[in-house]
Amino acid sequence: MSKTIIEMKNVSFQYEYTQVLNNISFKVNEGDFLAILGPNGSGKSTLLKILLGLLKPLAGEIKLFGQPNDTFRHREWIGYVSQKSNAFNSGFPATVEEVVKSGLAKKVGLFKRMPNDAAKQVQDALKAVGMESFRGKNIGELSGGQQQRVFIARALIAKPKVLVLDEPTVGIDHENVQSFYDMLVSLNKEQNITIILVTHDVDTVSNRISHVACLNQTIHFHGYKQEFDEISQEQLDKWQGHAVRKIH
Amino acid sequence: MIEAILQYEFLQNAFFSGLIIGVIAPLLGVFIVVRRMSLIADALSHVTLAGIAGSLYLSQTFTMFSLLNPIYLGIVASVSGSILIERLRTLYKHYEELAIPIIMSGGIGLSAIFISLASGFNTDIMSYLFGSVSAVSRQDLWVVVAIAFVVFLFLFTFFKEMFVLSFDEEFAKASGLPAKSIHLLFMVVVALVIAASMRIVGILLVSSLITLPVAASMRVAKGFKQTILFSILFGEAAVLIGLVSAFYLNLAPGGTIVVTSIVILLIVILGKKLALKIKAERV
Numbered sequence: 042m043s044k045t046i047i048e049m050k051n052v053s054f055q056y057e058y059t060q061v062l063n064n065i066s067f068k069v070n071e072g073d074f075l076a077i078l079g080p081n082g083s084g085k086s087t088l089l090k091i092l093l094g095l096l097k098p099l100a101g102e103i104k105l106f107g108q109p110n111d112t113f114r115h116r117e118w119i120g121y122v123s124q125k126s127n128a129f130n131s132g133f134p135a136t137v138e139e140v141v142k143s144g145l146a147k148k149v150g151l152f153k154r155m156p157n158d159a160a161k162q163v164q165d166a167l168k169a170v171g172m173e174s175f176r177g178k179n180i181g182e183l184s185g186g187q188q189q190r191v192f193i194a195r196a197l198i199a200k201p202k203v204l205v206l207d208e209p210t211v212g213i214d215h216e217n218v219q220s221f222y223d224m225l226v227s228l229n230k231e232q233n234i235t236i237i238l239v240t241h242d243v244d245t246v247s248n249r250i251s252h253v254a255c256l257n258q259t260i261h262f263h264g265y266k267q268e269f270d271e272i273s274q275e276q277l278d279k280w281q282g283h284a285v286r287k288i289h
Numbered sequence: 290m291i292e293a294i295l296q297y298e299f300l301q302n303a304f305f306s307g308l309i310i311g312v313i314a315p316l317l318g319v320f321i322v323v324r325r326m327s328l329i330a331d332a333l334s335h336v337t338l339a340g341i342a343g344s345l346y347l348s349q350t351f352t353m354f355s356l357l358n359p360i361y362l363g364i365v366a367s368v369s370g371s372i373l374i375e376r377l378r379t380l381y382k383h384y385e386e387l388a389i390p391i392i393m394s395g396g397i398g399l400s401a402i403f404i405s406l407a408s409g410f411n412t413d414i415m416s417y418l419f420g421s422v423s424a425v426s427r428q429d430l431w432v433v434v435a436i437a438f439v440v441f442l443f444l445f446t447f448f449k450e451m452f453v454l455s456f457d458e459e460f461a462k463a464s465g466l467p468a469k470s471i472h473l474l475f476m477v478v479v480a481l482v483i484a485a486s487m488r489i490v491g492i493l494l495v496s497s498l499i500t501l502p503v504a505a506s507m508r509v510a511k512g513f514k515q516t517i518l519f520s521i522l523f524g525e526a527a528v529l530i531g532l533v534s535a536f537y538l539n540l541a542p543g544g545t546i547v548v549t550s551i552v553i554l555l556i557v558i559l560g561k562k563l564a565l566k567i568k569a570e571r572v
Contacts, residue, residue, distance in 0.1 A: 093463040116465025123459055133323055133456055136512035143456060146449045147464040155449060179511060199464070 043071040045107075046203060046235060047092065052101030054087055061087045063259045065101070069252075071202070074229045074236045076246050079256035085239040086124075088256065089207050092237075093121055106202075117148040120196025122189065122206045131181045137191050138163050138176040144195035166194040169232075170224060186217035190224070197228075203235040204228065210242060218242070222249050255280050290536055302430040303422040303489065303542070307528045309433050310486045310498065313440045315506075315524035317482050318499035319517050320475065322507070324455050329476075330496040332389045333370050333483045336396035338492045340366025341417050342403035349407050359417070360432050360484060367480035370396065375476055420491035420543025422535065429488050436485040443478045447471055452513065489528075490543035498524060501550035505557040523553050 047069040054062040061084040069075055079085045090096040091103065094110060103110035106118065141163045142155065149155060156162075167173045170190040180188060189209050196204055204225075210218045226249050228234045240246055253269040255262040261280040262272060294300045321330055344362035347354040370392055377388035404414060416424040444451065450471050453461045461468045486495045506519035531546030538545075 094465070095459065095462055114465070116463065119463075121460060121463040123457075123463075130323070130325070132507075134507050134510055134513055134516040135452075135456060139452070139513050140456065143449065143453045144464075146453045146461075147466050149449070151450070151467070152446060177511075195460075 045069070046071050046105070047237075048102075048104040049092075050102040050104075052091065052098045052103060054084070054091060054096065054098050060258065062091075062098075065256075065260055067254060067260055067263045069203075069235060069237060071235055072229070072233055073252050074226070074250045075238065075252040075254060076243075076250045077237065077239045077254045077256055078241065078243055079239075080241070083257040085256055086207055089205055089237075089239055093119065093205065117199045118202045120144075120193075120199060120201030120204045122192050122196055122204065122209050124208045124211055131188075133180060135180050136176065137167070137172065137178050137180055137183070140180050140191055141166055141176075141194045141198055144198040148199045162198050163194075166198040167191075169197055169228070170194045184217075186213040186221060189213065189221065193224075193228075201234065203237065206236070206238045208240055208242075209238070210240070210245075218245055222246060225249070290533060293536070298427065299423050299425060300536075302425040302427055304532060306425055306430050306433045306485075307489050307532050307542070307546075308525065309437045310482075310489055311525040311528035312521050313437050313482055314486050314495075314498040315502040315520035316444070316517060317440060317479060318503045318524075319506070319513075319520050320451055320455055321479060321499055322503040326479075327496065327500045328386070328389050329371075329374060330479065330483060330499045332374065332393040332396070333367050333480055334487060334492045334495040335393050335400070336370030337363045337367040337480075337484050337487055337495075338417065339396045339399035339403065340364070341487075341492075342400040342407065342414065345413055346403045346407040358426070358428055358432075359413075360429055360488065363417075363487065364432075364481060364484040366396075367484045368477050371476040371480040372473070375473060416491075417487060418491050418493050419541050420487070420489050420494065420546075422489075422532070422542045425488050433485045433488070436481045439481060440478055443474065447474070451475065490546055491541075494543045494547045497547040497550055498527070501547070501554055502527065505550075505554040508557050508561045523550070523557075527553055 045068045049068075050066050052062060052065040053060070065088065077085055077088065087096065091098050094113070094116065105113045106115065138160075142159055144166070145155060145159060145162065163176065164173060167176055170193050172187065172190050172194060175183065175187065175191070180191065183191065193204070193209075206225075210221055213221065222245060225236055225238070229236050238246065238250070247266070250266055252264065253262065253266055254260055255277070257280055262269065294304055318330075321327060340362040341359040343366070344354070344357055344359035347362075348357050348359070374388045374392050377391060378385045381387045413424075450461070450466055453464070453466060454468055454471060458468060482499070483495050486498055490498055502520045502524035503516070505523045506516050510516040510519045527546050527550040531549040532542055534540065534549070535542040535545040
């Protein structure tokens with residue numbers, strides 16, 4: 042039995058007068074590849090932001106690696122890759138190497154210099170995402186899919202135990218989406234990195250994940266991929282508020 | 290000119306302050322520009338003016354303040370302005386840029402009141418608006434040196450955190466860096482640099498030394514460290530050429546430095562275009 046690394050109990054959240062999350066409870070175990078599915082406005086990104094400590098929940102309890110969210114001090118264990126569109130200013134004058142290296146900042150700690158082998162670590166992280174030949178390029182010269190790989194490398198360099206990705210494939214062409222997800226699978230299988238992926242890309246991810254959670258303000262379903270496949274289409278539509286095509 | 294510098298203390302003061310500001314303004318400017326905060330520098334410089342005008346008024350009216358160097362109240366005003374801007378930015382989350390006109394007009398309004406109280410414009414206030422070589426005192430130079438020290442200490446300590454914060458604020462917060470505290474410290478350091486720079490280039494032109502060299506550098510540099518390096522080179526070149534030509538042609542140094550920066554920027558933009566054209570033709 043693998044151990045639980047993320048646990049949410051009865052978590053609720055609202056923006057001013059709009060209820061966004063209602064009584065959310067779920068667990069993520071080490072080694073899971075969880076896809077959180079849900080329509081726009083279902084609270085997917087909010088859920089991730091609460092998980093990452095960027096937002097405080099109105100009610101409920103969150104435990105990360107067994108510790109309460111407020112006192113959790115090892116944020117570097119959780120690597121974060123945000124939606125490409127709002128992540129950064131694409132004219133930013135930085136090389137791929139500088140961007141990836143910056144992922145070490147928290148791990149190295151305040152008042153400390155970057156380690157001597159930082160360049161080697163950058164090399165390894167870029168290799169893991171198949172981007173080693175781009176290290177000297179400016180980040181703005183890369184395509185959307187390449188940038189997302191660099192951002193994964195930035196998360197990987199801190200050796201995270203969990204990768205949290207918020208719709209990472211928005212704006213990436215279909216062909217690259219496939220290889221992007223293949224890369225996530227290999228990180229999950231070979232390096233045993235737990236993956237939590239927020240997406241509405243049900244078709245592409247469905248044969249790669251181990252667990253599914255259906256979110257629309259509340260969690261309608263959370264379980265193994267096999268169980269998810271047995272849910273009827275009508276039921277799924279009802280939860281999502283609109284039609285979601287399911288691929289078997 | 291070298292003889293004159295050796296001979297006159299005020300020229301030494303101006304020259305060395307200029308050289309130091311030529312380094313620290315563009316150095317911090319890189320972070321200001323990439324974080325899209327260039328206008329904040331402008332707002333803060335106007336708040337600094339309020340502090341200076343207030344100080345001039347105090348020294349005219351009360352004998353106990355007659356020897357007070359206006360730069361100190363300028364620094365106080367600038368630093369308070371930077372903290373106020375931050376407060377306003379969190380208050381108006383969806384209209385962050387609103388903080389800038391609020392603080393800027395507040396600064397100019399207060400300055401206008403203090404200037405009128407201090408019986409109108411005089412040469413002193415003019416030297417603060419447009420900069421002056423002859424007005425830089427030894428005390429001003431020491432203040433500039435101290436501020437430069439603070440800037441280096443800040444960036445030496447927090448360089449990697451400042452990079453993460455500038456590149457991707459959300460990632461910085463998600464990875465657990467103390468983003469808020471570092472940002473506030475950064476704002477205070479920016480306020481200090483603005484107060485330091487205004488003696489040479491003047492309040493109305495301070496933001497030029499922070500932004501123009503960076504604008505030129507971003508056209509040609511590769512990567513972040515190179516952007517910083519070229520920004521400092523361009524900034525220093527502008528200060529040197531500007532001060533020397535101001536000395537020989539008897540012009541206002543602030544204006545000469547700014548116009549030189551713009552010329553450098555134009556040369557870089559045109560040079561880059563030309564280089565790209567030549568490269569394209571070869572292929």
